[in-house]
Amino acid sequence: MRGVTAGLHHPLLLLLLLLFLILLVSLPAQGREEVITSAKITWGRENTNKPHFADLGDTNVTAMVGQRARLPCTVLNLDKRDAATVKVSWIRQRDLHILTVDIFTYTSDERFKVFHPEDSNEWHLDISSVTFRDAGVYECQVSSSPKIHLPIHLHVQVQQARVQGPSEVFLQEGSTIKLTCIVNTREEDQGSLAWYRGNTELDYDSPRGGVSVEIEKTPTRTTSKLFLTRAAKADSGNYTCAPHDAQPATVHVHVVRGEESAAVQTASSVPARCDEQLLCWCVLLLLAHR
Template sequence: MMTMVVAKRFLQLFLLSPLLVHGYQYEDNAEHHQITWGQSNANTAYFDDKTPANVTAVVGKRARLPCRVINFNKEDHQVSWIRQRDIHILTVGIFTYTTDDRFKVFHPEESDEWYLEINPVTFRDAGVYECQVSTSPKIFLPVSLSVEVQQARINGPDELFIQNGSTIRLICIINTHSENVGTVGWYRDTTILDYDSPRGGVSVEIEKTPLKTTSKLFLTRAYKGDSGNYTCAPQFAEAASVLIHIVNGEESAAVQTAKSVMLARDLKLLSTCILMALSPLLCSR
């Protein structure tokens, strides 16, 4: 056990020794922060210039940071991943050098790819990571990781009054940077909507693009029993809800009248407060 600890410490010092000798600072000393791009005729290792420099991942899912090394010689070179904020060695070759088991290297056999995988991702994982190749001099490829939450949003206000007999139309948009958001379920209160229920007239349309998923819910011939809290619940994203009231014509008019009365009362109260606040200034003149 002691031998393994000593060997691990020696490896860390070996990898960081150029940084210590030159007083290397990742953020401030760009002189040693070398990125070697496409040199197809070179005999030394270099990074593929098509490697993405920015990756966006979703909280709770897997992030995969790319690093493609051309002309890699496994006899002479090592590929390492380093977290920039604390200069922590995460992986060397295919081995992990951190107690956080969310980190590992994905390296398909006989390929040039050396992905750093983080699974699952948290907000704290956001930042810059460096793929390092132990050439002479060492070369570094920074990859920036952004982390966000997939979140659903239902278009319109949080509370809707729908005329009895009309169609309920709800549009739910889920932002996404992952392959998919999973299944998108619709609930009324705590009951999932059954599109094949005897009620009939319940349907959903799904549209997907690389940046968002849209789920459209339609309920024709709405009646009182359709009132309730409607929730758009993606499998891998935060849900969104809207409260729906099914009202008759006279009820709808009464609701609008009540809203107008409340608005007028609030405006009157606001005007009174402003006059009271300004009265000392007016009197002083």
């Protein structure tokens, strides 16, 4: 036993033991890599007479709730003579449900359709009025030999409006009301956006005048700026930014006169004075107990 213990302290034996442990730990990791690799896209072989997928570059699709999603699948070298035996199908991986085969839909959910113009290589899956539940992986399969499959990841987001600043705004009478609304969106899903005061949509051509909107659109968001010049007491109320197919956002605007503004500031400063008085009493109590 002493000989074995002494042998373990030999540098060469320690090095061999360390290498053996490293090899033992790395074997499962290599196995996992092989599993991950096997789950990747099976493109098929180019420069052959067999069907294969066109390179998409990105297999992630993002859609907004309520909008249409198009999942791409372009199959090259799909000979019409093989149409009787070679089929293009869409499978939902979550439940392995067959959604479509060729141009036919095999689900009772009528939101799923195949976009396949005649004599084209496109076999895209269209999902109208997307919901959160539609998020997940969908697989475009071609029943060639060998079978090829293309997984597409669908990400679903909700469009939501946000008015910058506090939920209540106090403005002096005669000043300009400036409200900025930001909506997360995608360039192809940018819809209309309206402003409301109460339940009435603002009319930019109303006799009141001085009402205008500036809109800026980028691939990721829409920004709408509302301006009302010469604010009057009648302009007070709830202002709502209401985009199409998105959750609205509301801010309450108070238009006040000079003396009312001073009263608002006085009322807002009362809690701070109370806190200061409470702090003073706590300090006096602590000093009295010493």
